[in-house]
Amino acid sequence: MGKTLAEKILSARSDEEARAGNIVVARLDLVFVQDSTGPLTLRQFNETGLNTIYNSARTVLFIDHSTPSPARELSNDHIFLRSFAEEKGAVLSDVGEGVCHQLVAESWAKPGDIIVGADSHTVTAGALGAFATGMGSTDIAIAMALGKTWLRVPETIRIIVRGRFARGVSAKDLILHLIGQIGADGATYMALEFSGETIATMPMSERLTIANMAVESGAKVGLFPSDSITEDYLRRQGRKEQYIPLSADPDASYESTIEIDAAQLEPTVAKPHTVDNIALARELAGVDIEQVFLGTCTNGRLDDIRIAASMLQGKKRHPHTRLVVAPASQKVLLAALAEGYITTLVESGATIVPPGCAACLGVHQGVLGDGESCLSTANRNFKGRMGNPEAFVYLASPATAAATAIRGKITDPREFL
Amino acid sequence: MLKGKAFKFGDDISTDHIVPGRLLHLRSNLPELAKHVLEDADSTFARRVKKGDFVVGGKNFGLGSSREHAPLVIKMAGVSAILAKSVARIFFRNAINLGLPVLICDTESINDGDELEVDLKSGKVENLTNGAELSFNPIPEIMLAILNEGGLIPYIKKYQDFVV
Numbered sequence: 001m002g003k004t005l006a007e008k009i010l011s012a013r014s015d016e017e018a019r020a021g022n023i024v025v026a027r028l029d030l031v032f033v034q035d036s037t038g039p040l041t042l043r044q045f046n047e048t049g050l051n052t053i054y055n056s057a058r059t060v061l062f063i064d065h066s067t068p069s070p071a072r073e074l075s076n077d078h079i080f081l082r083s084f085a086e087e088k089g090a091v092l093s094d095v096g097e098g099v100c101h102q103l104v105a106e107s108w109a110k111p112g113d114i115i116v117g118a119d120s121h122t123v124t125a126g127a128l129g130a131f132a133t134g135m136g137s138t139d140i141a142i143a144m145a146l147g148k149t150w151l152r153v154p155e156t157i158r159i160i161v162r163g164r165f166a167r168g169v170s171a172k173d174l175i176l177h178l179i180g181q182i183g184a185d186g187a188t189y190m191a192l193e194f195s196g197e198t199i200a201t202m203p204m205s206e207r208l209t210i211a212n213m214a215v216e217s218g219a220k221v222g223l224f225p226s227d228s229i230t231e232d233y234l235r236r237q238g239r240k241e242q243y244i245p246l247s248a249d250p251d252a253s254y255e256s257t258i259e260i261d262a263a264q265l266e267p268t269v270a271k272p273h274t275v276d277n278i279a280l281a282r283e284l285a286g287v288d289i290e291q292v293f294l295g296t297c298t299n300g301r302l303d304d305i306r307i308a309a310s311m312l313q314g315k316k317r318h319p320h321t322r323l324v325v326a327p328a329s330q331k332v333l334l335a336a337l338a339e340g341y342i343t344t345l346v347e348s349g350a351t352i353v354p355p356g357c358a359a360c361l362g363v364h365q366g367v368l369g370d371g372e373s374c375l376s377t378a379n380r381n382f383k384g385r386m387g388n389p390e391a392f393v394y395l396a397s398p399a400t401a402a403a404t405a406i407r408g409k410i411t412d413p414r415e416f417l
Numbered sequence: 418m419l420k421g422k423a424f425k426f427g428d429d430i431s432t433d434h435i436v437p438g439r440l441l442h443l444r445s446n447l448p449e450l451a452k453h454v455l456e457d458a459d460s461t462f463a464r465r466v467k468k469g470d471f472v473v474g475g476k477n478f479g480l481g482s483s484r485e486h487a488p489l490v491i492k493m494a495g496v497s498a499i500l501a502k503s504v505a506r507i508f509f510r511n512a513i514n515l516g517l518p519v520l521i522c523d524t525e526s527i528n529d530g531d532e533l534e535v536d537l538k539s540g541k542v543e544n545l546t547n548g549a550e551l552s553f554n555p556i557p558e559i560m561l562a563i564l565n566e567g568g569l570i571p572y573i574k575k576y577q578d579f580v581v
Contacts, residue, residue: 136485361438
């Protein structure tokens with residue numbers, strides 16, 4: 001019997017016949033932490049007494065969650081990460097370089113890899129055909145030391161997407177729709193595997209958005225086949241030689257199959273305080289929004305900024321609605337500057353903050369006030385998420401974010417197209 | 418045998434409820450961070466919980482971020498086990514890696530304040546308040562081995578590798 005993508009990758013990296021339900025010990029291609037989980041990871045690593053990093057050239061410490069640091073304690077955590085990297089030879093990605101998952105996609109992930117990171121959105125690299133999953137600090141400490149980890153081979157839910165998105169609808173609406181359908185625990189312990197004609201032509205930026213949010217359905221990984229779009233993306237990052245084609249066997253066995261007609265989708269929003277609390281943007285028309293946040297590992301890429309800039313061109317944000325924009329990486333910021341998108345956004349009234357994660361998890365650079373609502377392009381809207389348990393977070397696409405910034409109320413972006 | 422009082426929470430208690438991002442600056446100051454455990458779900462919990470007590474959740478307990486500080490501060494509060502209808506994947510591994518048992522069972526009949534007795538060996542939960550008896554799903558073998566050593570660090574110190 002054939003294999004799913006997850007079974008194929010785990011078999012190749014464990015030298016075992018990896019079938020759903022089995023436990024395998026797999027070799028790791030990339031291990032990383034970021035500055036909110038990293039200090040605990042490094043303390044646990046030191047606790048093991050295993051002094052050496054197994055593969056220091058492929059162990060990365062990202063400083064992205066609180067950048068530049070808003071507090072003395074966090075600055076001291078950053079000092080700890082930098083000195084550990086220096087001492088042990090790990091790779092350091094410092095303040096301003098960007099969000100770990102964007103940088104993993106740009107510079108590290110390749111098809112067939114197994115990637116573990118001390119961050120739940122490690123799943124993002126599934127867009128490149130990598131088995132990429134988030135773990136906690138202790139698991140990552142051991143992964144750093146041994147270069148391997150144990151994994152239960154997940155059952156797979158196959159998601160087949162057909163049809164073309166209507167104007168104003170994108171991958172973000174698709175993944176919000178899917179999570180609304182299966183629930184925030186609909187894929188717990190399982191893999192999501194995406195295929196179908198819509199996926200076959202979907203650009204990498206949108207694949208990254210979908211893979212990123214796989215974890216919001218509980219999934220362990222969100223896997224895409226590696227194809228000509230993957231090859232083209234790797235080529236543009238100067239890593240063409242790392243391309244290998246990868247797809248599931250036609251006779252692979254799936255837990256279940258879900259078919260989605262992309263043409264039927266409409267601009268979709270997750271309401272507070274869970275990601276599966278889904279409504280259509282038009283159903284929420286008129287909800288007051290005090291802040292719009294465009295950015296994050298979900299939707300902070302050049303394509304996302306382009307969509308928002310094109311809609312905000314020659315327009316102003318609503319006077320009661322702040323617009324905060326965080327490009328996902330230095331590379332994205334430089335490209336957005338070169339294309340003139342940043343100028344357009346600043347002219348429309350946007351505040352540009354440095355590449356990083358801070359606003360999304362409520363550290364700084366956009367903490368909400370009591371009773372305020374934010375419409376965000378991020379992936380989570382849990383109570384307290386953006387720094388205040390008395391605030392409300394709605395999740396939507398870059399197009400819905402731009403439309404909402406103009407009107408000051410949740411707005412279906414098709415009104416501007 | 419574990420014995421203590423149940424602190425009942427609802428469905429979908431996220432790691433943001435347990436240790437919100439606004440307290441990021443306390444993550445290297447664990448005693449201070451632990452004072453805020455589960456603050457956004459129940460601001461009185463940290464004050465009321467006693468050594469040996471149980472955190473009882475509904476479905477999808479611990480969803481969200483990979484932050485291991487979430488099970489860590491629950492453990493530091495003295496909680497002897499977490500009981501839930503279902504638990505998010507990363508949280509599950511994290512808790513076991515810290516030597517904190519997570520028991521999957523139907524928590525519907527447990528009320529806030531009930532006295533519980535948990536037998537990890539037989540897989541039984543006895544509700545001493547209402548007399549109900551529950552059984553929890555067996556913990557997967559590798560996780561049980563890690564739990565029995567008191568967590569992943571002592572496990573690796575002993576075996577130097579994964580023994581599967």
